[in-house]
Structures are given as C-alpha cells and as structure tokens.
Amino acid sequence: MNQQFESFFNVIDNHSSFIILIHVNADGDAIGSSTALALFLKKAGKNAAVVSPSAIPKKLDFAKNKNILYFESYNSLISSNFAYDCVLSIDVASDELLSDSPELKNIPISYAIDHHRINTLKALEKYVDASAASAGEILFSMIREYEKERKAAVFDSEICSSIYTSISSDTGCFKFSNTSSFSHAAASFLLEHGVDAEKINRLLFDTKSLSQIKVEQFAYQNMKLFYENRFAIVIIDKDDLEMLGASDEDTDAVSQLLRTISGVQISVLMHRKTAGNDEVSYKFSVRSNLDIDVSKLCAVFGGGGHKKAAGCTIHDTKERAFEKFTAAAKDFLI
Numbered sequence: 001m002n003q004q005f006e007s008f009f010n011v012i013d014n015h016s017s018f019i020i021l022i023h024v025n026a027d028g029d030a031i032g033s034s035t036a037l038a039l040f041l042k043k044a045g046k047n048a049a050v051v052s053p054s055a056i057p058k059k060l061d062f063a064k065n066k067n068i069l070y071f072e073s074y075n076s077l078i079s080s081n082f083a084y085d086c087v088l089s090i091d092v093a094s095d096e097l098l099s100d101s102p103e104l105k106n107i108p109i110s111y112a113i114d115h116h117r118i119n120t121l122k123a124l125e126k127y128v129d130a131s132a133a134s135a136g137e138i139l140f141s142m143i144r145e146y147e148k149e150r151k152a153a154v155f156d157s158e159i160c161s162s163i164y165t166s167i168s169s170d171t172g173c174f175k176f177s178n179t180s181s182f183s184h185a186a187a188s189f190l191l192e193h194g195v196d197a198e199k200i201n202r203l204l205f206d207t208k209s210l211s212q213i214k215v216e217q218f219a220y221q222n223m224k225l226f227y228e229n230r231f232a233i234v235i236i237d238k239d240d241l242e243m244l245g246a247s248d249e250d251t252d253a254v255s256q257l258l259r260t261i262s263g264v265q266i267s268v269l270m271h272r273k274t275a276g277n278d279e280v281s282y283k284f285s286v287r288s289n290l291d292i293d294v295s296k297l298c299a300v301f302g303g304g305g306h307k308k309a310a311g312c313t314i315h316d317t318k319e320r321a322f323e324k325f326t327a328a329a330k331d332f333l334i
C-alpha cells in the first residue's frame, strides 16, 4: 500500500468540499486531470470544483465535464459563494503558475499532485512523481489503489475519458520521449472503459482555429535560426497577435512547430506576456530534440519544466531578453 496515496485518501475522508487548482494557461493535462479528480471526489460522496487562474482555452471546452463547475479566476470563485473546506492542486509546479493573483498564491493547499521534476509549490503535503508523463497517470494509479483499498467502483467512461485526455495531451499523442510503457498500459485500460480515443485525439491534435493557423504562418515567416540552424526562435509580440486577430492560446503549438525543422535542437517561442501592467516581460516556451535538457536552460532564468519542454520569463526589454536567452542557449547545443 502506497503510504502517500493513503495520506491523500485521508485528506479526502476528512473534508467534504474541495476546490482543485490548476496552472495558468490550462492545457489538456490540467483540464483532463482536474476534471477526473473532481469526478472521483464526487464518486466518493464529496463536492468539488475546478479553479483555473486564467480563462480556459476554448479548444479545451470538449474536455470539461457538464457536471463540474469551472471557475476561471479567483474572483469568480469568490463571487460564486462556492463553499469549500479543502484546497487541492494538480499539475501545478510552482506558485508562479497560479498567476499574478496574490489570493491564489497564498491559498493554503492541503495536497498537491504533480509530475514536474522541480516542484516548488507551497503545500502541506505533496505527491510528485517525475517519472509520470502526465498528472493523469498519477491520478490513474491513485484511483486504482482507492478502488482496491476501499472496494469501491470509481472508473467510468467519463473519468476514463478525462484521464485519457490528460495522458494523450502531455505525451503529444504518445509521441514525446516522456511516453512510457505505463502511459500505454494506462491508455489500454482506459480504452477498455469506453473512451473515444479518435475523437479526443482529433480535438486535441488535429483541430486548429483559423487564428491558430495564422499564428503558425506568422511563425514560419518570422522565425530566426542561429548556431548553424540548431537553434530556432520566433518572437511574437502583443501587437503581432492583435494584427493576426489571435490570442495567447493560439500560440501554444508554435515552439513545438519549430522543433520539427530538421537539424533544430532547441526551438523557442518568445512572446510578450499580456498581463495588464507596464512592466516589460517576455515568456519563453522552449522545446528540445536529442538529449538536451531545456528545463536546465530555463532554470538559468528562474523557470523550469520538463527535460524536453520547459519555460521561463525574462523581465527585460525585447532586445535584451532575446539576447540573454539566445546567448544562454548556446551552451546547451550539441
């Protein structure tokens, strides 16, 4: 019996209504795993809602569950008067990822579930397994253990679909290097429990909005290559997005896109944070090929993430942020 899982089950037993925090700019893992966790808690006779620090991207609407409440800011949680006695988090690696909201950053978290290698989130208890490709895989193991220990039936097609969304999203449809035999074994179980994998994967990977396509077109036209074409970067400024009629969520796939160029070892999307303050800061979304650990590159600037997918923020002018990052990246090329 996993003691940390048991400790989580005790947290569930000892409370009646939960909010589940996810990270800003929610992805398929954040929505899939938090939705599955909320559904699991409801099956355990509890009340549960998901709290996202920022608007949930429209393309993930399909991954929400009609029986779960989603609050898309701290203020909307407060104005709803949703009563809760316990705060959980899933897929959140740091306080910074709870956005600029001081209320959310200081909210006491009872139990945090995560799979990032570096987790600095403040929480009473944590279960962090960096070998898991997605937070959904950890939840999958927890629910299996819960079913065994409590002789309860939890898995149904809705929970299984949410976990499948989470795993498929964070493994890039089972293509990224983090994909393990466990990812596939979990998926196999989930497919046996009524998951429409074709539909989920089409909506996650093969469906793009026109504005997303325009952003990708812009990225191809404006990308810059350095260091014998081993380093690809594109800068997308707030004005560029406005010109394209696009929003932040349309930029998600861009760093991934540049990584597909043959010979590129590190690909970067550098974009202006849209937070409404005058301070200039640029966010870097970084991907790598080969055996390059970009979480270490991002750690140079106080960021982090996974080995092949990481991010950081540099508070500086466009030119200086670009120069700093590009110079630091050089040491990581092979």
Ligand SMILES: [Mn+2]
Residues within 6 Å of the ligand: 029, 030, 091, 115, 133, 134, 135, 170
């Ligand atoms: Mn994740």
